[in-house]
Amino acid sequence: MELSVLLSLVLLTGLLLLLLRAGSKARGHLPPGPRPLPLLGNVLQMDRHGLLKSFLQLRERYGDVFTVYLGSRPVVMLCGADTIREALVDQAEAFSGRGTIASIQPIFQDYGMVFANGERWKALRRFSLATMRDFGMGKRSVEERIQEEAQCLVEQLRKTNGELVDPTFIFQSITANIICSIVFGERFDYKDRNFLHLLDMFYQSFALISSFYSQVFELFSSVMKHFPGKHREIYKNLQEVNAFIAQRVEWHRATLDPSMPRDFIDTYLLRMDKTSSTTLRYGFLILMKFPHIAERVQKEIKEVVGLHRPPALDDRTKMPYTDAVIHEIQRFSDLLPIGLPHVVTKDTEFRGYIIPKNTEVYPILSSALHDPHYFAKPDEFNPDHFLDANGALKKNDAFMPFSIGKRICLGEGIARSELFLFFTTILQHFSLASPVAPKDIDLSPRESGVGRVPPTYQLRFLPL
Numbered sequence: 001m002e003l004s005v006l007l008s009l010v011l012l013t014g015l016l017l018l019l020l021r022a023g024s025k026a027r028g029h030l031p032p033g034p035r036p037l038p039l040l041g042n043v044l045q046m047d048r049h050g051l052l053k054s055f056l057q058l059r060e061r062y063g064d065v066f067t068v069y070l071g072s073r074p075v076v077m078l079c080g081a082d083t084i085r086e087a088l089v090d091q092a093e094a095f096s097g098r099g100t101i102a103s104i105q106p107i108f109q110d111y112g113m114v115f116a117n118g119e120r121w122k123a124l125r126r127f128s129l130a131t132m133r134d135f136g137m138g139k140r141s142v143e144e145r146i147q148e149e150a151q152c153l154v155e156q157l158r159k160t161n162g163e164l165v166d167p168t169f170i171f172q173s174i175t176a177n178i179i180c181s182i183v184f185g186e187r188f189d190y191k192d193r194n195f196l197h198l199l200d201m202f203y204q205s206f207a208l209i210s211s212f213y214s215q216v217f218e219l220f221s222s223v224m225k226h227f228p229g230k231h232r233e234i235y236k237n238l239q240e241v242n243a244f245i246a247q248r249v250e251w252h253r254a255t256l257d258p259s260m261p262r263d264f265i266d267t268y269l270l271r272m273d274k275t276s277s278t279t280l281r282y283g284f285l286i287l288m289k290f291p292h293i294a295e296r297v298q299k300e301i302k303e304v305v306g307l308h309r310p311p312a313l314d315d316r317t318k319m320p321y322t323d324a325v326i327h328e329i330q331r332f333s334d335l336l337p338i339g340l341p342h343v344v345t346k347d348t349e350f351r352g353y354i355i356p357k358n359t360e361v362y363p364i365l366s367s368a369l370h371d372p373h374y375f376a377k378p379d380e381f382n383p384d385h386f387l388d389a390n391g392a393l394k395k396n397d398a399f400m401p402f403s404i405g406k407r408i409c410l411g412e413g414i415a416r417s418e419l420f421l422f423f424t425t426i427l428q429h430f431s432l433a434s435p436v437a438p439k440d441i442d443l444s445p446r447e448s449g450v451g452r453v454p455p456t457y458q459l460r461f462l463p464l
Contacts, residue, residue, distance in 0.1 A: 029354035031076055033067035034058065041069030043219060051215045052337050055079075055364055064367075065351055071219050075341075075360045081368040081398035087350060088363060088405030094348040096406045099341025099360040102221035103214045103231050107238040114340070128410055145181045146418055147310050149174050150425040156190060157430060157461045164435060164458040167281060172199045175276040175418055182414075184248055198244055201237040206278075208234050210451040275335055276418045282333035282443075282454040283326070283423065286381055288434040289441040293383065297322045298427050307464075311424035313417055319424075320393040324386035326419050327393075330401045332381045335452050337366035339403050365400055374398035381443075426461070433460040 034045045045068075047054040055077055058066055064083040067074050078084050087095045097117055108115045116124055153174050170190075176199055177187040188195035208214060213230045225231065287294040304318045305311050316323055342361040347354060355361070370378040374396055375385050388394040402409040409415070434441060435458060445452040 030067045030074060030356075030359075031065045031351075031353045032062050033069075034062075036069035036072075036074075039072055041071045041073075041219065043071075046219075050212060051218070052364070052366060055338070055362070056367065059364075059367070065353065071222070073360065075362055076355055078361060078363045079367040081371045081374055081400070083351075084363045084365070084368050084400065085397065085404060087361070088342070088403070088407070091348065091350065092405045094344055094346055095342050095361060097343030097345045097358070098407065099343045099362075101209070101341065102218050102225075103209055103234050104238065106225075106235055107242070117343070125406075142178075142182065142414055143313050143417060143421070145187075146178055146421045147312070147425075149177050149181070149187065150310065150421055152177075152187075152190075153422070154425060154429050157426070158463060160461055162433075162460050162462050164460055166456060166458050167284060168203070168456065169199070171277040171280040171422075172203060174422060175280070176202070178276075178414065178418060194244065198241060201241050205234050205237040205241075206451060207453055208237075210453050276415045278335055278452075278454065279330060279333060279415075279419060280422060282335070283329040283419075284426075284432060284459065285441065285443065285454060285457055286329055286332065288432050288459060289438050289443060290381060291432075291438060293325060294427065294432060297325055297423075298431070301424055301428050305424065305428060307428065311421055311428060313420065315424070316420055320387065320391060321383065322424060323393050323420070324383040326423060327386040327396075327399060328381060328383045330419075331369045331375070331385065331399060333452065333454070334366050334369050335401065336403075337364070337452060339363040339365045340407070342407065363403065365403065368398045368400050371398045428464075430461040430463060433462055435459075 034042050036042050037044065045054065045058065047057060055068065056079075058068065059077070059079045064079040066077050068077060069075070078087050098115055098121070100115070105115075153170065156170065173188075173190050173195075176195075180195075181187045208230050211230065214234075217224050217229070217231050221231075287297075300319050300322050301311070304315050339362065342363065344355050344357060344359055344361060346357050348357075349355075368374075372378050375398065376382070377385075386393055386396060386399075402412040402415070441457075442455055444455065446455050
């Protein structure tokens with residue numbers, strides 16, 4: 001063997017040993033986890049069915065707190081309701097930083113309420129909480145806006161004449177219109193071309209972000225971002241959404257009357273999302289799978305609300321079964337199984353480990369929503385998970401579909417109001433009919449990554 005080749009092999013071996021040693025030192029007192037490869041991290045331990053399944057498999061070996069290397073960066077995983085609550089609530093300040101999602105980072109660039117950090121985030125959070133509390137005083141409440149949209153929805157569903165329809169667009173429209181009503185001060189007609197295009201951009205982006213491709217991109221974004229791929233479709237879609245919003249902002253600036261703020265753009269621009277519409281889609285699919293549950297909800301609606309007035313939020317406390325069904329739909333559908341990434345803001349001691357400052361942390365919300373210590377039958381749809389022995393709604397500390405702690409979704413209140421009023425209004429006026437037998441309805445998500453996308457389906461809304 002030539003001397004040059006031998007020296008090259010020695011140098012290469014030495015380099016690999018140094019990298020492994022450096023990796024070991026970098027781990028320090030981090031929670032345990034599989035040994036990473038240089039540059040590749042734990043890619044060989046990742047299941048081809050996605051990151052969530054991989055993390056849950058690793059949990060079985062390493063426990064509720066463990067470390068995974070996504071590429072070259074260590075990420076601490078938190079599993080189980082107690083673990084997540086201990087971190088995000090009991091040590092809220094230390095775990096209050098926000099990590100990045102590689103597929104959308106170029107669009108948000110660490111700005112906005114969701115992705116900002118440090119003093120910028122704290123100022124935005126204070127302002128957002130105050131504005132959301134004060135906005136609407138002396139004006140139409142959010143409840144009235146949802147009720148108005150619900151009645152528009154009823155009229156739209158009547159026009160289907162009991163024909164088979166895919167509810168995707170309908171549910172996107174109503175939930176987006178609530179946000180538009182708050183943010184822009186107006187709702188859009190369901191046939192408005194600009195509105196339709198905006199919805200399409202959101203739908204495509206959410207599906208792409210939830211895809212297996214985006215999970216791979218999360219591991220190797222530093223390299224993949226330089227090449228063509230679906231991540232560029234996400235950038236393009238969200239840039240179009242930003243352009244639409246920018247036009248509205250400029251129009252509001254030009255016509256602003258400080259004495260008469262019309263809507264939220266004149267104070268603060270909320271982020272539009274798809275969780276409510278996706279929950280509705282999943283929810284009605286589940287109710288067709290279990291028609292006896294839908295019938296019991298309709299019975300409660302008839303007893304409490306009747307047929308001659310719209311449901312109101314005050315009705316919710318008198319309708320524990322309906323409220324429990326909606327809670328269980330949120331739990332079972334598990335739309336954000338891997339919570340948005342956090343970052344520790346300082347060197348943090350947690351359960352005997354030291355997590356260095358700026359280390360990313362993933363709360364695996366799915367592990368809380370399916371925690372067998374809190375839910376008797378976590379893999380089954382069962383509204384009794386949220387009912388006590390007397391049939392009253394009971395609190396469950398593992399219920400965290402909007403996350404928990406300082407980074408909990410600020411739109412939680414609006415989303416809960418939407419779900420209750422839309423579900424009850426639809427079921428007050430219509431029964432649901434599936435083209436297939438309940439036993440043949442498949443509840444498996446079409447994608448299961450950062451977010452779950454329910455399967456496409458059709459149904460009939462039959463007037464009562």
